[in-house]
Amino acid sequence: MLINISNHPSSRWDVNQTAAAHKLGGRRIIDLPFPQVDPAASTKDIEGLAANLMSQIWDIIKENMTTTDTESDDFESVVVHVMGEQTLCWHLLAQLKDRRIPAVASTTERKVEEKDGVKTSVFQFVQFRHYFGGSQWHVATAVENERQQCAAEQKRLSDAEFKAMLRAEIRSEIQTKFLCNGQVQYTWTCQECGETLRRARGEEEVVQRDVLPGGMAPRVTTRGSKTPPEECLIDEVLQHRCGSR
Numbered sequence: 001m002l003i004n005i006s007n008h009p010s011s012r013w014d015v016n017q018t019a020a021a022h023k024l025g026g027r028r029i030i031d032l033p034f035p036q037v038d039p040a041a042s043t044k045d046i047e048g049l050a051a052n053l054m055s056q057i058w059d060i061i062k063e064n065m066t067t068t069d070t071e072s073d074d075f076e077s078v079v080v081h082v083m084g085e086q087t088l089c090w091h092l093l094a095q096l097k098d099r100r101i102p103a104v105a106s107t108t109e110r111k112v113e114e115k116d117g118v119k120t121s122v123f124q125f126v127q128f129r130h131y132f133g134g135s136q137w138h139v140a141t142a143v144e145n146e147r148q149q150c151a152a153e154q155k156r157l158s159d160a161e162f163k164a165m166l167r168a169e170i171r172s173e174i175q176t177k178f179l180c181n182g183q184v185q186y187t188w189t190c191q192e193c194g195e196t197l198r199r200a201r202g203e204e205e206v207v208q209r210d211v212l213p214g215g216m217a218p219r220v221t222t223r224g225s226k227t228p229p230e231e232c233l234i235d236e237v238l239q240h241r242c243g244s245r
């Protein structure tokens, strides 16, 4: 499969170019128009256009690959033809290279034709030249890599969700007590071993309180932690292992 990203739709290619495309990418040629690039666009805009193109290419590749055996010819012969505005080409090619998807440009030769005394120049296709990669770049590997990355991301997400669930559960088991000195005490008692863990608001933060002469406000030295005591207690509970968790 050859994905053509240029302003020259494959329907208007000459026989040589079409034949070369089939030789390179198999029977299928899919056209994606090269986007119009606003001359006033920023680099960030170009990155956006490139990302958008990349996701379209990726969709085409994956659609083509679904359920098919990853060793099939179509799978191996994905190549992207990229011709167009330089900065967008660069960003798109960088993404293709990252994913080890081979990319080519077409080279042309200028021919001058004379007809009824009028000279016109035409550009004749010569070859597809690889920007990088080639037949040794197996797109199956790129697809497999992405699949694995997705799976890892999924797992990371569900780990985070699981942790959040666990914390919520512990939070519901915490008892809150208002002490007469104005502190709030949080306690959690292990149902397995009976051990009680405690944290009070304020108590772990103030390390030293220096009373200064002359009625100035006391200087308070605190330990850096800004984590609320109930969250600290949850951390401690998560560390507590006596077989219950």
Ligand SMILES: [Zn+2]
Pocket (backbone or CB within 6 Å): 190, 191, 192, 193, 194, 195, 240, 241, 242, 243, 244
């Ligand atoms: Zn315990």
